[in-house]
Amino acid sequence: MSKLATPIAATLLLFLSYAPAAEPLHLENATLVLSFDAASAALTAVENKLTGETYHVSADECAAEAVEFAVDFAKLKATAVNLAGDTLTAHYESEAMNARVAWWLCSSHRFAEKRLTLTARRDCGLKKVVLSRPTFSIPGLQLVCYRYPQFGRQPGQEPISTFFGRTAKGGFFTGVQMPFDASSLIDRELTLAYAPSLKVKAGETLVCEPVYLGVYRRRAADDSPPAHPPIRSPHGQPQPATAEVIPLPSESEAMVTMTSAILGPPRHDLVPMACGWHCEMEHDTYVDEKAVEAEMRSLDFLAECGIDWLSDSHPWGGETQKMNSLGPGDKYVPGDLVLKFLDHARRQDIKVVMWPTMNHTHPWSSKGAAFRSDKPEWLMTPKTLEGKPDIIKGRAGKANCFANRPFFDWLWRINEDGLATGYYTSWAMDGSFFGDGGWFTTIIPVDCTSDRHDHLLGDSNYACQRALDRLIAGVRRNSPGMYIFMCRPPMDLGVWSLRNVDACFTLLESGTPPSNLAAGDEIRKWSRVRVHHHFFPHYLDQPLLFQSRYIDDKRPFQWSGKQLDYILLSALSSSPNQLYYLPTKTGVPDQDKAEIRKWLGWGRKNVAYLKVRKDLPDWPGPGKVDGSAHMVGNRGLVFLFNSGQTALSGEFALTAESIGLEGNGTWSITQEHPAPGRTQTARAGQTVRWEVPAQSAVVLNIQPVAN
Known part of the structure; x- marks a missing residue:
């Protein structure tokens, strides 16, 4: 064979292996059709039935870049393509790495997911994985990149990208289900990718992060001016609308529907939880019985308010020196003073959160240190400190290094020791991958320089995220009923860090204003940010109430x-999870404790409605009524809020699009609060207008009228 014939033959074989079949393969449900090339399993079209x-679609190609080699789609030989039910799979081989692609489309979803799995055929340092390079085409198409969460970040530094x-x-809409991915949109060229920066052994399989791809239909609200631009400032000030890409209401709704399905x-x-750190409770080690008895009185105060969950006020029960000295074979068992506190919590039926730490025994105390001083090779050293926060x-x-x-x-075993005591029905995490206590300025890509850890030199970012995901998943697997609540890093990394999580610390973390009117408006605003801008299911938000108080707080007391x-x-309408900052040692009037207890009892009675939410168009603000609807089938609740000085009317329609109401017929709308008894009836599709008194919250009960 001539020298020219060899490359021609190779090219011919490659062409034949990817020759399109006469009939493409399809994944289809009532809203979406995905079409694939039968030979290569590459995506070729997306039909939006809505x-x-x-x-x-063209160029749906995957690729991998390692320190030692690169594998692009042309080097991957398709060895099997299979369509079965709601899943399409394809297997590929190459000299350095094999790949498996799986697409799945559930019958009830308006989105599909794609998962790439790689198996190394030799040891390598895997730097980058391209999950797809799709080019979409249809006349009039506009492609935009929306980055979020924006809080505390400059444009381009946000962790998540949705296209x-x-x-x-x-x-x-499409993107990668992870923060700090490596996806990009340059002109019309879209790349969905991330940087694992992992050491991979020969024969080891790496399950890559999923891609999502969904469709939506525009609705009338998309043509209105943006209700509220994204918030970057930690002081809560929005950016000018012209400075931001803002998701359309239909896009936000489609994204939240998808994240709700994926996260479950x-x-x-109802979980009304007190945050011990901000409730005048101990941050340090209990010094004696007297200190514990003071904390027990704080538990009594919370029980009188109807609060039956408590986030511990100090990591590892405050036993920092014990954690500093734990060795390779030591078990973690809470000490006698901690157990006395936990026993009293049990008697008061208050469920306590176990608060461990990731990489430092107490990041908020000078007494804390790295775990396992006998293992200096476990330490994390940033590649550079230039430009990083103090x-x-x-x-x-x-x-x-996590x-x-x-x-x-070792850390996993210590966590299991704590959970095995049976004292904890909840588990939380807070801090930063750098080992500090965490702030929005420190949740940035991680760059450990050790060559003895799981990551490549100078980039431990994905490896840290993956380790935290694995830790959370392990707690969920071993304790399925555990209430898992996240602070940092997930609260800043965004929605894709919340798999297996029940609640996430809100962005309004330093307490609410002294005025309960202003505080209520802030609570609802930040919860809308989480849902409409960050695509959280509303029930993962954990709005907080009242002002922060430390155990030795010298600030003037401002309870109202x-x-x-x-x-x-405001908090109950936002989420079935709330976090309370209360002066458990200073105290509040008995009638205020009774008021809190009354509304928490009401929330428990109506929690089925609080687990669903559909916001009315207006955001909280002066001169207008905002609110939310909470419908289960053909009945539910509507909340209306007016913090202004004069009475105003709020309105909504008895439709699925307006409030999520199902069915036809006639409904009664009855005011439960503030002055119960007012009732009117309306038919499906009609608009209801309701006067909301000045500086008031109104609760309406909507029930079908029997024929």
């Missing part, structure tokens, strides 16, 4: 019992 549009393809009728429904009922600089070399399997396995119903209903 709009009747078809988006043609919206917009047409006059609707569009599609609520596992618990709290990261101060912790450099004094915390463990992306280190031997350390992870006015409009307690307003702030409490």
